[in-house]
């Protein structure tokens with residue numbers, strides 16, 4: 574499926590071991606409370622150079638993201654320090670379309686890695702302060718040797734089709750007229766196909782068949798990985814659960830509701846189906 578995952582960070586490659594000190598030619602992304610620092614102007618950017626007056630504490634706490642070409646990129650959590658002139662904080666999603674897509678993806682990663690760093694400073698088993706691993710993105714406990722990786726939460730999203738119609742659902746509390754596709758997190762012990770079947774059963778009350786994988790999308794708010802599927806209706810009357818979902822409706826191809834913005838996997842799955850691109854059968 575032709576789909577550009579907006580938060581896929583394919584512009585960075587990781588090199589290990591990381592340098593012990595923050596390199597002088599590094600590029601920094603300043604992060605605070607899930608927001609990133611933006612330099613406003615004719616070409617807004619989140620990428621800052623290492624300046625001579627950068628406090629030592631911030632240099633020490635800079636977290637390696639990867640190399641962009643030959644330039645190492647680091648995320649730095651700045652806390653309550655006053656911002657220099659010309660800089661302002663912004664939520665990452667609000668920057669879509671304002672900064673280059675490549676920077677947007679790096680911003681998402683920076684926020685995710687700072688959150689990971691902040692929540693893994695101590696060993697979850699024995700409480701000792703952790704240390705960064707030398708050869709991969711992980712933390713190691715020097716006492717019990719427990720290894721902690723960044724948390725990734727796999728979630729499934731599925732477009733269910735039936736002849737010329739597509740199943741869309743409205744979450745309780747969603748904006749008027751806002752419909753989306755069925756989605757939910759994968760549970761321990763479940764295959765992702767089982768998760769797709771369960772979510773459709775729970776949210777819409779119907780059975781599906783022919784589950785086929787289409788595309789994926791990292792969603793760093795804070796740590797989801799969306800796995801997109803298409804499936805065919807296989808029986809039952811739609812019966813929304815009334816808790817998460819207040820309405821589940823079959824929409825005809827020619828009478829779709831307002832659709833989500835033209836990026837992201839939800840819209841990609843819908844556009845793909847609406848364009849009547851046939852989904853190849855798995856061999």
Ligand SMILES: [Zn+2]
Nearest residue numbers: 696699714717
């Ligand atoms: Zn430990």
